Amino acid sequence: MKTRKLKQDKVNIITLGCSKNMVDSEVFSGQLHANGIDVVHENSKLDHNIVVVNTCGFIDKAKEESVNTILEQVDLKRSGRLDKVYVTGCLSERYRNDLMNEIPEVDAWFGTMELPLMMKQFNADYKAELIGERLLATPKHYAYLKISEGCNRTCSFCAIPLMRGGHVSKTIEEVVTEAKKLVRMGVKEIMLIAQELTYYGLDIYKKRALSDLLKHLSDIEGLTWIRLHYAYPHKFPLDILDVMRERDNICNYLDMPLQHISDNMLTAMKRQITRNDIMELIGNVRDRVPGICIRTTLITGFPGETRDDVEDMKRFLEEARLDRVGIFTYSHEENTSAYALVDNIPAEEKEARAQEIMEVQQEISLEKNQEKVGKEFKVIIDKKEAGRYLARTEFDSVEVDNEVVIDSKKALPIGDFVNVRITKAYDYDLEGEVI
Ligand code: SF4
Numbered sequence: 001m002k003t004r005k006l007k008q009d010k011v012n013i014i015t016l017g018c019s020k021n022m023v024d025s026e027v028f029s030g031q032l033h034a035n036g037i038d039v040v041h042e043n044s045k046l047d048h049n050i051v052v053v054n055t056c057g058f059i060d061k062a063k064e065e066s067v068n069t070i071l072e073q074v075d076l077k078r079s080g081r082l083d084k085v086y087v088t089g090c091l092s093e094r095y096r097n098d099l100m101n102e103i104p105e106v107d108a109w110f111g112t113m114e115l116p117l118m119m120k121q122f123n124a125d126y127k128a129e130l131i132g133e134r135l136l137a138t139p140k141h142y143a144y145l146k147i148s149e150g151c152n153r154t155c156s157f158c159a160i161p162l163m164r165g166g167h168v169s170k171t172i173e174e175v176v177t178e179a180k181k182l183v184r185m186g187v188k189e190i191m192l193i194a195q196e197l198t199y200y201g202l203d204i205y206k207k208r209a210l211s212d213l214l215k216h217l218s219d220i221e222g223l224t225w226i227r228l229h230y231a232y233p234h235k236f237p238l239d240i241l242d243v244m245r246e247r248d249n250i251c252n253y254l255d256m257p258l259q260h261i262s263d264n265m266l267t268a269m270k271r272q273i274t275r276n277d278i279m280e281l282i283g284n285v286r287d288r289v290p291g292i293c294i295r296t297t298l299i300t301g302f303p304g305e306t307r308d309d310v311e312d313m314k315r316f317l318e319e320a321r322l323d324r325v326g327i328f329t330y331s332h333e334e335n336t337s338a339y340a341l342v343d344n345i346p347a348e349e350k351e352a353r354a355q356e357i358m359e360v361q362q363e364i365s366l367e368k369n370q371e372k373v374g375k376e377f378k379v380i381i382d383k384k385e386a387g388r389y390l391a392r393t394e395f396d397s398v399e400v401d402n403e404v405v406i407d408s409k410k411a412l413p414i415g416d417f418v419n420v421r422i423t424k425a426y427d428y429d430l431e432g433e434v435i
Helices: 019-034 060-078 090-102 115-121 160-164 172-184 210-218 239-246 263-268 275-288 307-320 347-370
Strands: 010-015 038-041 050-055 084-089 142-146 189-193 225-228 250-255 293-300 324-329 376-385 388-392 403-406 417-425 429-434
Touching: 010 019, 019 038, 019 050, 019 084, 019 115, 019 142, 019 189, 050 060, 050 090, 060 084, 060 090, 084 090, 084 115, 090 160, 142 172, 172 210, 210 225, 210 239, 239 250, 239 275, 275 293, 275 307, 293 307, 293 347, 307 347, 324 347, 347 417, 376 403, 403 417
Parallel strands: 010 038, 010 050, 050 084, 142 189, 189 225, 225 250, 250 293, 293 324, 403 429
Antiparallel strands: 376 388, 376 417, 388 403, 417 429
């Protein structure tokens, strides 16, 4: 009879949800590693005996995926292929008591701010001195860097503050130390993330300090690209754009979730901003950083959204011609203030509206990509797939934006920068040749 050979106490971390969750998993695995515990991310060899599922609880689909993943792992435990299953992250923070009753096979549940407690579960010490020590789950040439935790905004649809608490900035020194360590590990591109970047510093420095932070980060030798994700538009600190324009290693790229554009919806979503303010802000951003790539995300199907609101969103995309647009359908989340409203748009209609919006943007994206044909760009080589290299320009972030596909007889090392000329354009991708 075949016996199962497992390396004893090897921990596998499965991460669901966003890049912020990914960073938490990387920090946790760095802590385990520093305690001499064998730990891996998304272990395809399946030679682990302990699993930690880092869950997402953001919207319905994410919650479902998290629950299904926990159930799969619990099944593996039942069949003897795992010894322990632990669950952490947003879903666990939000629904721990219910989940404990429903899935008793899970050995322990942890919230989003219980890293020291989790370490205890592994008979390991939480080492506070390990600022920025992480086992990267990303390829080693790029990394996400979280500059703050939580959010003080009160957007009516958003459950994140329930799971991540209020805004807490890391100090500039802490972020810079972390960034330097990442660069020493071979990271060339850092994506700054937070629930809300622009609030950075207000809690600890009593002023918005993102521009100061950017200057310090941009001085780090060897850091070729710094990219900004998730900037709230209300009271946007325009001074960060001056730093972006002046510093070569800050990508001319801004991810600014707008969520909607019609004034009715912006008010109902409690976004503290109007359509006019948004148009003015986009104009300012483009004036200060000519050629900047603006990415946004939008939501369709918020309670009370009318046909006019949808038409307005389409008009806005035509007018603003943003570079990248992602879209979510509204998810009715308990304990948010929008939960008091009637979720009156059927799921299929929410999807249909999202599709309609994306069709408008698809056209814009194609036109914008066609304008790049014949032009030259510096790109970073991310990977090789089916004999072709996949790269990105400074205007494209990881996973969510365009890729530049390169056919090259010459080997291109992963993580290197090369210059390419764009030869072909598609809706969301480009083809290029090395110059
Ligand atoms: S700013 Fe972002 S994270 Fe904060 S409440 Fe609004 S949508 Fe949620």
